[in-house]
Amino acid sequence: TLFYYLTTQTQAAHLYNNCDSSSIPAVCLASVQTCRCTVLDWSRCPAIPGTKIGPVEIAVSPNNNAVNIYEKNGKDWVKIHELTEHSGRITGIDWAPQSNRIVTCASDRNAYVWTLKDGVWKPTLVLVRINRAATCVKWSPLENKFALGSGARLISICYFEQENDWWLSKHIKKSICSTVLSLDWHPNNILLAAGSADLHCRIFSTYIKDIEEKPGPTAWGAKMPFGEMMLEHKDCGGWVHSVSFSPSGDQLAWVAHNSSISVADATQGKEVIQLTSDSLPLLSVLYISPTEIVAAGHDCCPYQYTYKGPRSLEFVKKLDIPKQTSKGNMSAMQHFRNLDKKATDEEIGDLDALHQNSITQLRIVSLDKAKVVQYSSVGLDGAMVIWDFKP
Amino acid sequence: MSKNTVSDRFRKVDVDEYDENKFVDEEEGGENQGGPDEAEVDSLLRQYPLTLSAVLKNPPINTKNQNAKERAEQLVVKVLSSFKSSDIEKAVGSLDKAGVDLLMKYIYRGFEKPSDNSSAVLLQWHEKALAVGGVGSIVRVLTARKTV
Numbered sequence: 001t002l003f004y005y006l007t008t009q010t011q012a013a014h015l016y017n018n019c020d021s022s023s024i025p026a027v028c029l030a031s032v033q034t035c036r037c038t039v040l041d042w043s044r045c046p047a048i049p050g051t052k053i054g055p056v057e058i059a060v061s062p063n064n065n066a067v068n069i070y071e072k073n074g075k076d077w078v079k080i081h082e083l084t085e086h087s088g089r090i091t092g093i094d095w096a097p098q099s100n101r102i103v104t105c106a107s108d109r110n111a112y113v114w115t116l117k118d119g120v121w122k123p124t125l126v127l128v129r130i131n132r133a134a135t136c137v138k139w140s141p142l143e144n145k146f147a148l149g150s151g152a153r154l155i156s157i158c159y160f161e162q163e164n165d166w167w168l169s170k171h172i173k174k175s176i177c178s179t180v181l182s183l184d185w186h187p188n189n190i191l192l193a194a195g196s197a198d199l200h201c202r203i204f205s206t207y208i209k210d211i212e213e214k215p216g217p218t219a220w221g222a223k224m225p226f227g228e229m230m231l232e233h234k235d236c237g238g239w240v241h242s243v244s245f246s247p248s249g250d251q252l253a254w255v256a257h258n259s260s261i262s263v264a265d266a267t268q269g270k271e272v273i274q275l276t277s278d279s280l281p282l283l284s285v286l287y288i289s290p291t292e293i294v295a296a297g298h299d300c301c302p303y304q305y306t307y308k309g310p311r312s313l314e315f316v317k318k319l320d321i322p323k324q325t326s327k328g329n330m331s332a333m334q335h336f337r338n339l340d341k342k343a344t345d346e347e348i349g350d351l352d353a354l355h356q357n358s359i360t361q362l363r364i365v366s367l368d369k370a371k372v373v374q375y376s377s378v379g380l381d382g383a384m385v386i387w388d389f390k391p
Numbered sequence: 392m393s394k395n396t397v398s399d400r401f402r403k404v405d406v407d408e409y410d411e412n413k414f415v416d417e418e419e420g421g422e423n424q425g426g427p428d429e430a431e432v433d434s435l436l437r438q439y440p441l442t443l444s445a446v447l448k449n450p451p452i453n454t455k456n457q458n459a460k461e462r463a464e465q466l467v468v469k470v471l472s473s474f475k476s477s478d479i480e481k482a483v484g485s486l487d488k489a490g491v492d493l494l495m496k497y498i499y500r501g502f503e504k505p506s507d508n509s510s511a512v513l514l515q516w517h518e519k520a521l522a523v524g525g526v527g528s529i530v531r532v533l534t535a536r537k538t539v
Contacts, residue, residue: 153412198414258535276527280526
């Protein structure tokens with residue numbers, strides 16, 4: 001694992017542990033969804049012709065209204081761009097790998113699409129037409145549109161209109177009663193899963209006939225006019241913090257605030273299986289492989305789950321196994337210091353995990369032929385950790 | 392300046408009721424949820440060993456009938472108090488995940504209205520239920536919109 005600590009003061013990310021730079025992948029994927037503290041996004045920069053390795057960049061927002069882009073230079077992260085256009089706190093960043101565009105959304109009810117022109121990121125305003133803060137944003141797999149969730153109880157599907165050279169939006173409002181907290185796209189570029197604060201998890205169709213072909217049938221249904229609800233799972237037990245489609249798109253996993261993880265399986269008649277856990281609620285979920293799911297949240301540690309077929313959603317293991325540090329003997333001075341500071345002379349160490357506070361977001365960092373090799377986690381402690389996934 | 396500067400009755404108006412976008416929980420029929428059967432539970436109390444299964448049956452979760460909920464709660468506390476301290480762990484161990492969650496809900500409901508020795512007994516049950524259900528079971532008590 002690689003561990004980075006993002007500091008806002010010095011505006012640079014410092015490396016804490018030695019990292020093996022040969023593990024930097026040739027193609028870096030990743031986009032980070034909204035994070036309550038730090039919003040993080042990986043880029044997928046096209047490799048310089050002739051070399052295998054392209055520059056590794058991340059777009060980070062340290063809980064303010066600016067987005068900073070850092071580039072990895074050897075062992076250091078160097079800030080190379082600052083994107084300032086939003087007037088409210090950034091709530092979502094998504095970096096489209098193929099077209100190299102960044103979409104950002106903020107609590108100022110706006111979204112901007114950024115394109116790199118002559119080495120400078122230029123923003124284009126998107127007409128989202130919402131009257132509440134935007135909460136999350138995601139490019140579709142083909143990057144011809146993106147979905148924006150908001151507190152206005154609707155989802156804006158935005159696409160580029162060539163004629164007038166601007167981004168237009170169409171709204172999905174049907175049956176959504178509260179803030180949209182999370183979004184994820186189905187690989188067919190049409191279906192969109194949305195987790196909401198009204199305790200429901202839904203899948204909508206976002207087919208826009210002006211810009212794309214009519215979609216073929218999927219396991220979720222055959223008729224997909226715009227706004228059609230292909231799945232509505234009521235009462236997920238709590239706010240649905242995060243949703244994630246499986247690589248094939250036939251399963252949808254989500255985590256809710258009642259400390260549970262659920263999977264809906266289209267191949268089993270959209271049957272939903274829920275697994276409750278005995279730990280604190282999970283905030284982010286990621287389908288890492290056709291059967292393995294990684295989720296993390298207030299327990300500050302990523303967990304691995306597996307879904308291999310009907311009625312078999314199981315916990316596999318905790319993914320953060322900290323090295324055993326020798327505690328050693330406490331000196332008398334330490335005893336008194338602890339008594340003075342913390343009212344106890346027990347050795348109160350840090351949390352037994354890499355993250356010292358809740359993990360708010362998981363993102364895929366790199367793929368190797370459609371298999372996830374690395375993923376990242378960011379947390380309320382301002383730290384970013386890159387994890388290797390070993391199936 | 393408005394005429395009426397003395398009355399503060401306006402402060403008692405529940406503005407949320409007038410919000411047309413107010414979030415309403417879905418109504419689910421709970422009419423036939425009367426709570427655990429008193430007679431059955433009473434007869435089981437006289438038997439030994441005591442079991443939880445009867446009193447955890449048919450919880451009044453979906454109903455809005457406060458009487459049913461209170462009756463169920465009193466019954467549960469009565470049963471929990473009848474257990475010997477040494478038997479609590481085994482009783483909790485015999486429950487499945489959903490049973491532990493339900494037990495936690497009743498325990499916290501019991502904390503709300505303490506009587507005599509109830510809190511001490513409930514604390515013992517809470518400790519054992521926590522060991523099995525973890526903090527997740529407490530989170531589910533807090534997030535459940537429809538509870539006992």
